[in-house]
Amino acid sequence: MHPVSAAALLDRRQLVDAPRVVVKVGSSSLTDEDGHLDPERLDALVKVLAARRAAGGQVVLVSSGAIAAGIGPLGLSSRPRDLATQQAAASAGQGLLVAHYTRSFWDHGLRVGQVLLTADDTVRRTHYRNAQRALTRLLELGVVPVINENDAVATDEIRFGDNDRLAALVSHLVRADAMVLLTDVDGLHTGPPSRPGSVRIPEVRGPRDLEGIDVTARGSAVGTGGMVTKLESVAIATASGIPVVLTSAENAAAALAGEDVGTWFAATGRRASTRLLWLAHAARTRGRLVLDEGAVRAVVDRRTSLLPAGVTRAEGTFEAGDPVELCGPDGDVVARGLVAYSSEEVPGLLGHTTSELRADLGPEYGRVLVHRDDLVLVRRRR
Numbered sequence: 553m554h555p556v557s558a559a560a561l562l563d564r565r566q567l568v569d570a571p572r573v574v575v576k577v578g579s580s581s582l583t584d585e586d587g588h589l590d591p592e593r594l595d596a597l598v599k600v601l602a603a604r605r606a607a608g609g610q611v612v613l614v615s616s617g618a619i620a621a622g623i624g625p626l627g628l629s630s631r632p633r634d635l636a637t638q639q640a641a642a643s644a645g646q647g648l649l650v651a652h653y654t655r656s657f658w659d660h661g662l663r664v665g666q667v668l669l670t671a672d673d674t675v676r677r678t679h680y681r682n683a684q685r686a687l688t689r690l691l692e693l694g695v696v697p698v699i700n701e702n703d704a705v706a707t708d709e710i711r712f713g714d715n716d717r718l719a720a721l722v723s724h725l726v727r728a729d730a731m732v733l734l735t736d737v738d739g740l741h742t743g744p745p746s747r748p749g750s751v752r753i754p755e756v757r758g759p760r761d762l763e764g765i766d767v768t769a770r771g772s773a774v775g776t777g778g779m780v781t782k783l784e785s786v787a788i789a790t791a792s793g794i795p796v797v798l799t800s801a802e803n804a805a806a807a808l809a810g811e812d813v814g815t816w817f818a819a820t821g822r823r824a825s826t827r828l829l830w831l832a833h834a835a836r837t838r839g840r841l842v843l844d845e846g847a848v849r850a851v852v853d854r855r856t857s858l859l860p861a862g863v864t865r866a867e868g869t870f871e872a873g874d875p876v877e878l879c880g881p882d883g884d885v886v887a888r889g890l891v892a893y894s895s896e897e898v899p900g901l902l903g904h905t906t907s908e909l910r911a912d913l914g915p916e917y918g919r920v921l922v923h924r925d926d927l928v929l930v931r932r933r934r
């Protein structure tokens with residue numbers, strides 16, 4: 553039903569020589585049946601990644617497991633559900649997780665560098681440049697970056713919540729040649745793997761290959777997002793030119809050797825800006841600007857910046873630099889962008905030309921509302 557094409561087997565060979573690979577491992581692949589961190593599973597993964605380094609490849613590891621690692625030491629019975637206890641568990645667990653990676657990579661003569669990111673680090677220009685510089689330098693120095701979300705300080709509003717999409721953004725940030733998503737099942741199946749009749753899909757060459765596939769079943773007790781966030785991650789990576797293999801942690805070595813394990817997702821697009829990628833696919837918007845028809849045409853058809861004169865209403869509470877939705881008069885979202893003013897300032901600007909604003913309020917108010925470099929179009933629903 554899902555035969556492996558010769559093209560896919562050939563494509564998978566890219567992984568063998570890929571100079572820079574981002575590997576993401578989920579909590580479900582690092583824990584035992586009680587949901588506690590399993591050091592042997594960590595060591596097994598480190599062995600595979602160390603072999604890759606020894607063969608000359610660069611590796612960036614995005615590792616979940618901080619919350620799971622905190623469960624035991626904090627005396628919790630299972631993965632906490634509320635944000636405050638998740639933060640506390642992650643705070644206690646992240647140190648243990650990285651201590652274990654440090655020791656384990658050390659045994660192979662390798663150093664690790666911990667990098668904790670928040671969603672803001674991939675959106676705001678200064679932040680993502682900073683993250684990019686740090687990661688690039690770590691790789692130049694031969695260090696294996698071990699990345700996780702900065703769970704201890706991430707609130708519900710600003711957190712990624714899942715490391716799948718974080719891994720795609722990181723892959724883009726470091727210009728990875730491929731991304732490997734490791735989980736507790738061997739690849740994408742036609743339905744929940746536990747359902748009789750579900751079979752592994754060896755390759756996906758574009759969104760049409762995903763039609764009819766059921767990913768609604770929730771994931772493991774310790775994981776976040778199940779297959780849904782993995783496919784979102786895959787969409788972000790492949791759309792920007794990065795192929796992905798999704799497989800089980802046990803198959804990590806086989807996947808890196810280009811063997812027919814898990815699911816191979818071919819690249820579908822070309823590299824775009826990291827910030828815009830995040831803005832388009834994942835950023836949580838803080839408000840919306842309602843545009844008149846003329847402004848919709850200018851932004852969508854002529855790809856211009858959005859001026860205050862073309863906006864009739866602003867909704868929500870946002871700061872300058874926050875992601876907002878841009879809607880037409882009918883309420884349809886046409887674009888997303890980073891707004892240049894706060895929600896307190898915007899009402900006073902609407903309907904005025906930038907030269908009027910400059911004259912009345914001062915030169916700092918002559919800016920556009922959303923600069924075209926900070927704007928991505930969203931397909932109209934009708």
Ligand SMILES: Nc1ncnc2c1ncn2[C@@H]1O[C@H](COP(=O)(O)OP(=O)(O)O)[C@@H](O)[C@H]1O
Pocket residue numbers: 577578579580581734735736737739740741742743744745765766767768769770771772773774775776777778779
């Ligand atoms: N169509 C599908 N194919 C494969 N796995 C699926 C599918 N639908 C749901 N899943 C579930 O997704 C889970 C993996 O997600 P998750 O538990 O979040 O893992 P991780 O901790 O690795 O991020 C699997 O255990 C599987 O049960």
Ligand SMILES: N[C@@H](CCC(=O)OP(=O)(O)O)C(=O)O
Pocket residue numbers: 577578579580615616617618619620642700701703713714715716774775776777778
């Ligand atoms: N940052 C959290 C994990 C979030 C997450 O995405 O978990 P998973 O679905 O297991 O990859 C942690 O370290 O526990």
